[in-house]
Ligand SMILES: *[C@@H]1O[C@H](CO)[C@@H](O)[C@H](O)[C@H]1NC(C)=O
């Protein structure tokens with residue numbers, strides 16, 4: 276008698292198990308599928324192509340042919356923009372549940388008002404394909420040339436996109452890529468097919484020599500190291516600068532890695548990228564997601580492609596480029612287009628102090644006006660401080676509160692409000708004092 280319920284129990288468990296296994300929930304819900312994704316051939320390097328994922332604006336406020344396009348570039352060098360897509364600013368982000376990896380809607384997706392294009396750059400990174408080693412860029416000019424060709428190809432493949440304003444955005448080592456492609460377009464293709472309207476860099480590495488020399492004071496005045504340790508960091512910084520001065524670019528890049536390792540050792544933090552985190556950012560979740568067969572199928576990549584967060588090989592090929600500056604490209608761009616530099620304040624690697632370090636050395640006619648412009652408090656829609664904004668002419672600087680190196684991961688909604696207000700020239704990015712506050716964006720001016 277007593278065995279009957281047990282058998283029943285076992286049977287029903289078995290049935291549930293079977294039905295769950297035969298009908299797993301889709302990894303990518305329909306709404307999470309990119310509008311388009313696939314490959315953009317880089318024609319001068321036959322067989323090489325750049326992988327892209329494009330998400331059209333969810334709620335555009337203008338007709339699509341006029342709706343801005345944001346292009347996102349990841350850093351590294353060598354890291355895939357799919358990290359940005361599925362861990363930072365894309366419409367669906369990966370999360371880890373007790374049972375499995377899942378995608379969930381991003382409340383701060385950057386494609387609310389604008390189209391959003393992620394490019395795996397340079398070729399050899401993420402799902403992008405490099406036909407041969409020789410095709411992989413070794414410097415920023417080659418990076419820019421490939422990116423430009425990829426953008427042309429994307430515009431060609433999408434009739435009706437030709438007049439959309441383009442904003443190039445990116446993070447970390449894209450602090451090199453964004454100025455490089457911006458400079459290339461503004462200087463060599465000013466009347467070309469890409470209607471460039473602005474450059475935005477988050478926690479960027481742009482002028483490495485200036486930036487690495489801010490670490491010791493930044494850590495010391497944050498209370499993270501003592502005077503003796505500061506001294507040691509100063510020496511490591513000087514070693515790196517000396518190698519740059521003698522143009523030993525590879526050695527200088529290694530010296531910078533050693534400096535960062537020393538900072539990690541001294542502070543004992545889980546990640547220099549965000550002083551508040553007890554574990555590093557879980558970008559590994561994206562690797563798990565994108566190596567699933569279903570993910571490759573929906574994104575249109577070969578089943579045999581193996582996804583890596585960052586390509587060590589591409590990093591190695593770009594190593595001589597790491598300590599080289601692209602500041603002069605930003606100087607050039609800011610005279611001709613809008614530039615936004617934003618940093619999460621909890622980042623010890625490429626944070627606020629590091630960026631301000633080179634900003635004040637820019638060669639730009641508006642620099643003095645910018646430096647004396649008021650820094651305004653930015654509050655979110657709840658009235659909580661979201662950061663600080665300083666702007667004059669074409670240059671905007673934002674320090675984002677509560678965020679580290681990956682601003683959109685840490686402050687999704689605030690990061691979206693920032694990028695929307697900057698593109699649309701609203702709120703704290705508006706023209707004069709009397710600019711109406713935009714209640715919907717939450718990016719309101721504090722009194
Ligand atoms: C950091 O600590 C590790 C482990 O203690 C050590 O192997 C490494 O050499 C240290 N790095 C630096 C730059 O001090």
Ligand SMILES: *[C@@H]1O[C@H](CO)[C@@H](O)[C@H](O)[C@H]1NC(C)=O
Nearest residue numbers: 609610611612613641668669
């Ligand atoms: C700012 O950019 C615009 C193009 O958007 C350009 O015409 C103007 O000269 C630039 N202003 C300054 C002060 O550099």
